[in-house]
Amino acid sequence: MATYVEVEQAIGMGGLRMVMTPAVPGPWTEAARGILHVKRIPYIKVRQELGGANHPLREWTRQTTAPVFIYNDERPRSLWNDQLFFAERLQPDPPLIPRALDDRARMVGLSNELCGENGLGWARRLMMLHGTLTNRNANEDAIRFARFMGAKYGYDPALAEAAPHRVAEILAALDGQLAAQRARGSRHLIGERLSALDIYWAAFAALIEPLPQELCPMSPGFRRMYQCDDPAVKAALSPHLLAHRDFIYHEYLELPLDM
Numbered sequence: 001m002a003t004y005v006e007v008e009q010a011i012g013m014g015g016l017r018m019v020m021t022p023a024v025p026g027p028w029t030e031a032a033r034g035i036l037h038v039k040r041i042p043y044i045k046v047r048q049e050l051g052g053a054n055h056p057l058r059e060w061t062r063q064t065t066a067p068v069f070i071y072n073d074e075r076p077r078s079l080w081n082d083q084l085f086f087a088e089r090l091q092p093d094p095p096l097i098p099r100a101l102d103d104r105a106r107m108v109g110l111s112n113e114l115c116g117e118n119g120l121g122w123a124r125r126l127m128m129l130h131g132t133l134t135n136r137n138a139n140e141d142a143i144r145f146a147r148f149m150g151a152k153y154g155y156d157p158a159l160a161e162a163a164p165h166r167v168a169e170i171l172a173a174l175d176g177q178l179a180a181q182r183a184r185g186s187r188h189l190i191g192e193r194l195s196a197l198d199i200y201w202a203a204f205a206a207l208i209e210p211l212p213q214e215l216c217p218m219s220p221g222f223r224r225m226y227q228c229d230d231p232a233v234k235a236a237l238s239p240h241l242l243a244h245r246d247f248i249y250h251e252y253l254e255l256p257l258d259m
């Protein structure tokens with residue numbers, strides 16, 4: 001398993017430190033790790049406590065979610081787009097943000113559909129919390145955890161019920177983009193080369209169909225929660241999208257995952 005330092009130790013260190021949750025393939029964290037891996041940017045792993053109060057982290061970064069990038073004495077970066085633009089500045093090669101404006105706008109827009117507020121990750125989280133909070137057989141710990149996360153991330157039963165449609169809509173848009181790119185002879189979601197969107201998709205696909213256990217070791221409980229059985233979502237997850245996830249992991253990212 002990866003080696004972590006505690007927040008209290010990390011504060012005194014220099015260079016890039018990434019706050020992450022051990023042993024969980026959280027898609028925002030996995031995507032950020034993928035970006036740093038492709039760019040060969042070294043970093044120190046700092047522990048976040050899943051579902052915890054994370055007081056020292058709050059003191060340090062003014063928030064308690066993972067991932068966070070803290071580089072030297074610069075401001076903490078806790079949002080996906082801020083992290084991407086930072087990594088691009090620190091190590092421009094290989095570029096993960098397209099140069100051409102049309103490609104860039106499409107790349108950032110579709111990435112926001114995956115990573116942004118009310119995007120695929122957000123909607124899948126509401127679905128997972130809803131699954132626990134409406135399950136009469138759920139145990140007390142699971143309910144306590146789901147209530148905590150629900151309060152933190154805007155759980156509302158009506159929003160959770162609308163979430164599968166939102167996820168399916170985003171999957172359909174990505175599938176359309178992939179098909180258009182295939183028709184142009186490209187193996188990537190934008191332009192002719194790897195972009196951050198390919199990495200975001202590879203990481204966020206875990207919230208619907210995680211990679212097999214030998215490539216992505218995770219606890220049975222988390223695997224059950226991540227695996228999506230909603231019929232609308234399953235119908236929208238095309239074999240092409242899954243094959244693209246596999247291509248990106250095998251070609252560019254670290255396997256097996258080491259959280």
Ligand SMILES: N[C@@H](CCC(=O)N[C@@H](CS)C(=O)NCC(=O)O)C(=O)O
Binds near residue numbers: 051052081
């Ligand atoms: N920072 C991300 C969001 C990251 C995020 O939502 N992380 C969640 C994943 S469930 C997390 O770390 N949760 C753990 C916790 O709240 O304890 C962004 O760009 O908006």
